[in-house]
Amino acid sequence: xxxxxxxxxHLIKTRGQQVTLRCSPISGHKSVSWYQxxxxxxxxxxxxxxxxxxxxxxxxxxxxxxxxxxxxxxELNVNALLLGDxxxxxxxxxxxxxxxxxxxxxxxxxxxx
Amino acid sequence: QQPVQSPQAVILREGEDxxxxxxxxxxxxxxxxxxQKHGExxxxxxxxxxxGEQKGHEKISASFNEKKQQSSLYLTASQLSYSGTYFCGxxxxxxxxxxxxxxxxxxxx
Numbered sequence: 001x002x003x004x005x006x007x008x009x010h011l012i013k014t015r016g017q018q019v020t021l022r023c024s025p026i027s028g029h030k031s032v033s034w035y036q037x038x039x040x041x042x043x044x045x046x047x048x049x050x051x052x053x054x055x056x057x058x059x060x061x062x063x064x065x066x067x068x069x070x071x072x073x074x075e076l077n078v079n080a081l082l083l084g085d086x087x088x089x090x091x092x093x094x095x096x097x098x099x100x101x102x103x104x105x106x107x108x109x110x111x112x113x
Numbered sequence: 114q115q116p117v118q119s120p121q122a123v124i125l126r127e128g129e130d131x132x133x134x135x136x137x138x139x140x141x142x143x144x145x146x147x148x149q150k151h152g153e154x155x156x157x158x159x160x161x162x163x164x165g166e167q168k169g170h171e172k173i174s175a176s177f178n179e180k181k182q183q184s185s186l187y188l189t190a191s192q193l194s195y196s197g198t199y200f201c202g203x204x205x206x207x208x209x210x211x212x213x214x215x216x217x218x219x220x221x222x
Contacts, residue, residue, distance in 0.1 A: 033209070033210070035212075040214075040215075041214060041215070042115075042200045042202075042212030042213055042214050042215050043155065043200070043202075043212050044212070045209045045210065045211065048209055056208075056209045058209065090154060090155070099142060099143060099204055101145065101157060101160050102145070102157070102210060103157055104147075104154040104155045104156070104157075105154060106153070106154050107154050
């Protein structure tokens with residue numbers, strides 16, 4: 001079975017631009033979570049979606065938004081990019097919300113110049 | 114609240130053992146262990162649930178002390194392939210998975 005897939009793998013943007021990152025979960029998984037990982041730190045929780053509904057939101061500004069589609073894939077949008085948004089963005093899928101084991105995708109490396 | 118991992122970094126020779134600790138100030142429901150190699154995504158190792166037993170995976174095992182809200186990851190007879198950064202993630206109540214800052218493990222020949 002295919003694992004979690006993310007696109008694009010790398011992205012370079014300039015300050016003020018907007019970016020959309022995409023994630024497809026493992027087949028059968030209904031929950032998708034998004035994490036931001038900066039160099040030398042652990043992944044930091046941004047959002048979790050389950051059955052197309054937001055189930056949790058981390059401490060990130062409103063510039064960050066996400067949604068989940070009927071096929072359980074998900075998009076993460078970041079508006080008005082700042083230099084500090086440069087990071088590895090990880091998507092993780094799980095069977096259910098919150099307490100289930102999460103499996104990570106390869107990530108999208110975003111560089112903001 | 115972010116769990117605290119120790120040590121921050123450790124260097125081992127092949128065949129040596131290591132213990133990585135993860136502690137929380139909150140009453141935990143579960144502890145999740147991941148390994149991340151440079152430039153790659155975190156890979157799930159194991160999950161320990163409140164009230165559950167010690168888990169094992171080949172030469173990597175872990176325990177969960179509910180009284181102390183601590184988990185330990187045991188790596189025995191380390192191999193070069195064990196190198197990477199180990200993260201513990203914790204769930205308390207209905208909070209999302211919160212990761213520690215990681216422990217960088219380097220295994221040398």
